[in-house]
Amino acid sequence: MAKIPHEALHHLFREDPGLFTQTVRRILDETFPKIKEVAEIIVDTTSIDAVERYIDTALRVTTDEGEEILVIEPQTEPPSPQKIRAWAWYLAFLENKYQLPASLLILTAKEPTARACRGELSLGPARRPVMRLLPYVIGPDNMPLITDAAEAAEDVPFSVLALLTQRLNPGVEQAMRPLMDALDTLDTDTARYYAEFVEGGLGESCQREVWKQIMKTMTYGYVSELKQEFREEGREEGRQEGHLETAVKTLLAVLAARDLDATDADRDRIRSCTDHERLLVWTVRAATASSTAEVFGD
Structure with missing residues (x-):
């Protein structure tokens, strides 16, 4: 289960490889063949000089046009020259190892990063680049904010990706309840999985707290176990607060x-x-100190 936004953005494609085709066709209006078979590539592209480079997600797929490799990379900030070289390394390594063509999909929740990734990504001297990268780029500026439950239900994995891509959008809360409604069209286990996935993908943010608060008001079957988890979290927080209160009282009593x-x-x-x-x-x-300064270590 993805626990941080970075992981969540690419992890979705492992669960539903067809999401790559759907996203590229729907958002970029690009022709991409339907994926029929898929296998995840677990590969460390470490070079002989021990410079470690790991790929977030790499999939070996079979399409109507044959086999190819898909590399999915989340990106937070505009790519540095070092990052562009790393992407080139990934793609060249995989193409050479598997003798298959490779495509790169960059995912980001930041508009400036999306724009930068669509710019000139090249290697070599500026006067004559030796290599240019042409990745697919998905960001909040081309990913829709899905606020209609019926639309969200048409393709739930895509709707989850859309919400996580838009997680920094101040209006992302408008997409939360429609997605929760859409999850109710799935079987309970799958719906619960995606609900937890979204919570983890929102990271430690106010949006995540909004998601959890809305979930607590829902009456759908898939929410019942999640509500129990929320109650356990609340009890644990209460226990922690109780322990702190006891510790504070104990310290003050010792001082007195x-x-x-x-x-x-x-x-x-x-x-x-x-x-x-x-x-x-x-x-x-405090049990042996002669002043509060000694207690605090000041």
Whole structure:
């Protein structure tokens, strides 16, 4: 299961290889043959000089036009010369190893990065480049924000990809409930999988919290187990808060018992601390310290 946005963007293509064809045709209006068979390529393109280069996702596919290789690479920032050389390395390595043509799909949630990846990606002197890269590029500027449940249900994997590509869009919340409605058209296990996938793909962001809050209000079957997980998370957070509260009270009690003169600033510092281990260290020090300065290590 993908747990971070970077991984989620390319991981989807392993689960549904046909997504590559659908995305390229629908978003880029490019002709790409239908994929009939697929196998993931697990390959480390480490060179003899120990410069490590790993490919995010590489698929060996059989299409109506024969075999080829698909490389899917998420990209956060505009590509540096080093990154362009790495992409060239991936493609040349795979073509040479498997003697098959390779295509590169770049995915990004940032418009400036998408525009940069569609620009001049070349190797060699500017006066006469020796190689040019022509990747497919998908970003928030050409990926639709799907806000209609019926449209989302027509192709759920694509709708998941669309939401994750648009995750930095301030209006992405408009696409969340329609996607949740679309998930209800799938079997329970598959719907639950995609719901968890989206949560992980949104990363540690406010959008992820919005997704979780909306999920808590849903009554669909696939949400029931997720709600249980949310309740467990809430209980665990409550337990952690309870432990912190106990640790704070214990430390303050030790300070009072030893007549250590804690100022209002000291008490505020203790009450605002959310690190249980640090509170424990301060409590141990308080048992023998002669001042609060020694307790805090100041």
